[in-house]
Amino acid sequence: MTERLVIVGAGMASGRMLEELSERAPGEWDVTLFGAEPHGNYNRIMLSPLLAGETTFDEIVTHDADWYRAHAVTCRFGETVTRIDRARKVVVGARGEVPYDKLVIATGSASVRIPVQGNDLPGVVGFRDLADVETMLATAQHPGARAVVIGGGLLGLEAAAALNARGMKVTVLHLMGHLMERQLDASAAYLLQKELEARGIRVLCNAHTQAILGEGRAEAVLTEDGALHPADLVVMAAGIRPETRLAVDAGLRVERGIVVDDHLTTSDPDILALGECAEHSGVVYGLVAPLYDMAVVAARNLAGEAASFAAPEVSTRLKVSAVDLFSAGDLEAGEGAEEIVFRDPARGVYKKLVLRNDRITGILMYGDVSDSAWFFDRLKTGQSIAEMRDVLILGPAGRGAGIDPLAAVAAMPDDAEICGCNGICKGQIVAAIRAGANDLAAVRAATRASASCGGCSGLVEQVLAVTLGDAYAAAEPAGICGCTNLGHDEIRRLIRARELKSIPAVMQEAGWTTSCGCATCRPALNYYLLAEWPLEYxxxxxxxxxxxxxHANIQKDGTYSVVPRMWGGITTPAELRAIADAAEKYDVPTIHVTGGQRIDLLGVKRDDLPAIWSDLNAAGLVSGHAYAKGLRTVKTCVGANFCRFGTQDSTGLGIRLEKILWGAWTPHKVKLAVSGCPRNCAEATCKDVGIICTDAGYEVGVAGAAGLELKQTELLAKVTTEQDVIDLTAAFIQLYRENAAYLERPYKWVARVGLDWVRARVVEDAAARKALIERFETSQSVYRADPWARQAQPGMQPVKWAPLADLTLEAAE
Amino acid sequence: MTDWIDIAALDDIPPRAGRVVRTTGGCIAIFRTHDDRVFALDDRCPHKGGPLSEGIVHGHAVTCPLHNLVIDLHSGQAQGADEGRAATHAVRVEGGRILLDARLLQARSAA
Structure with missing residues (x-):
């Protein structure tokens, strides 16, 4: 006698299972198939190409009415299943009950509707089924229609690219710091974002959706930063949720998904579950390959064979035309793991392999995925790659083939372009070398090759090596850290020339050898980017x-020192009282008067920082930036106001300078002083910028030092007005900000570039000086602010300053 | 079998940052790395006791803010030529929540 099989869910997993079952046990089961959609099974993963207009619905239908008829499947499409009665072994549908001997739940998953106001307005859709696609296409037909896609994961980006291809203006709002964070690292995500932006898609990361607004239908999406993103269509692609309601109501064991064993049996031996609604060994699968594996295993079990499902390795590809991306395995560089990173900035290629014990355990490829199958095969089989470790990243081509980069350069024809920026070919470089240019700097001077963005420096060096042979002593790699061969100047040039505006962008375009940098390069890049793009970065x-x-100086015992700013070294009784009160209130053990004419509160506990700042702020005191690679102090003497030798208002000038310069980030710390006469009580002649007032006006000196080295300032210029002093100082500091290496003090930088070079730009060329001052002011429009006031805001405190948890109280119980 | 205590949401720690959990036996630093892995170590550098939770996190390592020792987050071991090891503790993430080994409560309060 045939047994009765009921299947709830007519998607890809159950479709594949039916095919397999009809081959293995034809006619043995009397099958009833419920489907919530009004039609049978279609290839759901082709919804993206369908949306993009690259295929049609008829082409993606996998089982049509004829197929179901031929295989004697009773179809109950467009009918909701309301519940499962396990005691009576019946499935209750909207149009009546069906008894079962075996039941298969394959209800798939649904889009998560993020819980914000307006998430149920018309015009808000998920991206799961044909109806969603039809809604999207209907909106896309209106010229100039705008779409906001919430979620920059696999599904969201496929929808975004497809809607963009349909002519919509698309904005992607992604909650996390970079796109597809589950499959990609920041480097690969940078390349992907660049590609999508090049197509005209706006991509906003760290974007928290607050509400969907509109009267009667969605009109705009509001993000937490207050920005309004107009939208005729809102696509919710912020994740999927296994559809488990029937199973939960029926009392089956459900965690994230419906829990199944290796035979895909649920906690009820007569009920199986498979597909995106099932959870096996703690994992819910969303990709088609493991779901098909499940389908085959389920069919074989129903056919009376013993078959087990084992967790497979899965890989991800993004179905966006002309975007090549592959991700598989475990991408964490964990203990005992090593990374091999390959970047080809010119082609926009990024490849990362993660190895453990000489085996590939993770693969990430962007821009060139031609070897992905070869790598994935090695990942799945777990074969040792020890013997090909050095050339592994080159894929199958690397094995034994000509991988000597010098040989490749030697083989280049003379008219092959080396420097794209300046259009310099190999032949011109070789000619310059033959004429005596025997290192990179000489070639750069003679031909301008590598003198713009610097990206081809490595290639030029290889041409030098090939041309000069053993006579060429390659320069030691002068990289700023172990992550790169590029020096500070080259990195800054690259940031400027290529308009790189994020750390991952620099790391990719400059060919970083690590995926997220180190404690040396990250602070340097952060500074270079904020100095170059103050308004955007x-x-x-x-x-x-x-x-x-x-915003405070860490001390050797983990406490901090707090130094409020005293403009020009001037204070008031009220300020002193506020400092004294704060010192008592927060049990400050040590109060020290600094060399920069202010008061240092030493030994403040970390957790007290926001509160002490708040108290000091209340008295009008702001951060002294005593901790910063930035402007520290402007020391002054009392000058002409009190001193019988004073020639000018040195305190007034000091305060004016400090008010203009404070908050500016610089490559290293910057200290100033203004002395009211040549007796120099403010010790201005050992400062980064030191001003000596005279009867005739002001002598502006720069590049002094009184630290590891002792050095007197050198005269930049003599001027006659306070405004001249301020202009020269601002221009000098901006020139330093734009040109010095990170952590290079001004005196070292001036020694390197020469005082004449500085004077030519700051003093002699009025237009250049004006431009420097304008750029400084642009930056200061962002950074001339008190970080303490911002941090002491109540909203910041739980986020950043409090401990994550305090378990001491619970332990005492 | 390990018992776990729920201490916070993963999103309470920014990527590539550390934060502190107080216990009677001292502070534990909880790190979230660029790839959303979470690690728990004693918040004391084996060198001079620096607060590791305040260091720069890069890859699966943290650089101590006091003297730049680089500590591997998996083993707590100082990298390169430096010596010493910070104790590590079991921690995991489930459903967006950070779970810490509950034995930290008992063992430390007993000590």
Whole structure:
């Protein structure tokens, strides 16, 4: 006698299972198939190409009415299943009951509707089924229609690219710091974002959706930063949720999905579950390959064979035309794991392999996935790659083939372009070398090759090596850290020339050999980016040394020192009282008067920082940036106001300078002083910028030092007005900000570039000076602000300053 | 079998940052790395006791803010030529929540 099989869910997993079952046990089961959609099974993963207009619905139908008829499947499409009665072994549908001997639940998953106001307005859709696609296409027909896609994961980006291809203006709002964070690292995500933006898609990361607005239908999406993103269509692609309601109501064991064993049996031996609604060994699968594996296993079990499902390795590809991306395995560089990173900035290629014990355990490829199958095969079989470790990243081509980069350069014809920026060919470089240019700098001077963005420096060096042979002593790699061969100047040039505006962008375009940098390069890149793009770049606190992240100086016992600013070294009784009160209130053990004419509160506990700042702020005191690679102090003497030798208002000038310069980030710390006469009580002649007042006006000196080295300032210029002093100082500091290497003090930088070079730009060329001052002011429009006031806001405190948890109280119970 | 205590949401820690959990036996640093892995170590550098939670996190390592020792987050071991090891603790993430080994409560309060 035939047994009765009921299947709830007519998607890809159950479709594949039916095919397999009809081959293995034809006629043995009397099958009833419920489907919520009004039609049978179609290839759901082709919804993206369907949306993009690259295929038609008829082409993606996998089982049509004829197929179901031929295989004697009773179809109950467009009918909701309301419940399962396990005691009576019947499935209750909207149009009546069906008894079963075996039941298969394959209800798939649904889009998560993020819980914000307006998430149920017309015009808000998921991206799961044909109806969603039809809604999207109907909206896309209107010229100039705008779409907002919430979620920059696999599904969201496929929808975004497809809607863009349909002519919509598309914005992607992604909650996380970079796209597809589950499959990609920041480097690969940078390349992907660049590609999508090049197509005209706006991509906003760290975007928190607050509400969907509109009267009667969706009109705009509001994000937490207050920005309004107009939308005729809102696509919710912020994740999927296994559809488990029937199973939960029926009392089956459900965690994230319906829990199944290796035979795909649920906690009820007569009920199986498979597909996206099932959870096996703690994992819910969403990709088609493992779901098909499940389908085959389920069919074989129903056919009376013993078959087990084993967790497979899965890989991800993005179905966006002309985007090549492959991700598989475990991408964490964990203990005992090593990374091999290959970047080809010119082609926009990024490849990362993660190895453990000489085996590939993770693969990430962007821009060139031609070897992905070869790598994935090695990942799945777990074969040792020890013997090909050095050339592994080159894929099958690397084995034994000509991988000597010098040989490749030697084989280049003379008219092959080496420097794209300046259009310099190999032949011109070789000619320059033959004429005596025997290192990179000489070639750069003679031909301008590598003199713009610097990206071809490595190639030029290889041409030098090929041309000169053993006579060429390659320069030691002068990289700023172990992650790159590029020096500070080359990195800054690249940031400027290629308009790179994020850390992952620099790491990709400059060919970083690590995926997320180190404690040396990250602070440097963060500084270079904020100095170059003050209005656009968003400071990355996690790329800052602790002092600049916490706005206080860490001490050897983990406490901090707090130094409020005293403009020009001038204070008032009220300020002193506020400092004294704060010192008592927060049990400050040591109060020290600094060399920069202000008061240092030493030994403040970390957790007290926001509160002490708040108290000091209330008295009008702001951060002294005593912890910063930035402007520290402007020391003054009392000058002409009191001193019988004073020639000018040195305190007034000092305060004016400090008010203009404070808050500016610089490559290293910057200290100033203004002395009211040549007796120099403010010790201005050992400062980064030191001003000596005279009867005739002001002598502006720069590049002094009184630290590891002792050095007197050198005269930049003599001027006659306070405004001249301020202009020269601002221009000098901006020139330093734009040109010095990170952590290079001004005196070292001036020694390197020469005082004449500085004077030519700051003093002699009025237009250049004006431009420097304008750029400084642009930056200061963002950074001339008190970080303490911001951090002491109540909203910041639980986020950043409190412990994550305090278990001492619970332990005491 | 390990018992776990729920201490916070994963999103309470920014990527590439550390934060602190107080216990009677001292502070534990909880790190979230660029790839959303979470690690728990004693918040004391084996060198001079620096607060590791305030260091720069890069890859699966943290650089101590006091003297730049680089500590591997998996083993707590100082990298390169440096010596010393910070104790590590079991921690995991489930459903967006950070779960810490509950034995930290008992073992430390007993100590």
């Amino acid at each position: 968003r400071d990355d606190p996690q790329s800052r040394f602790v002092n600049e992240r916490n």
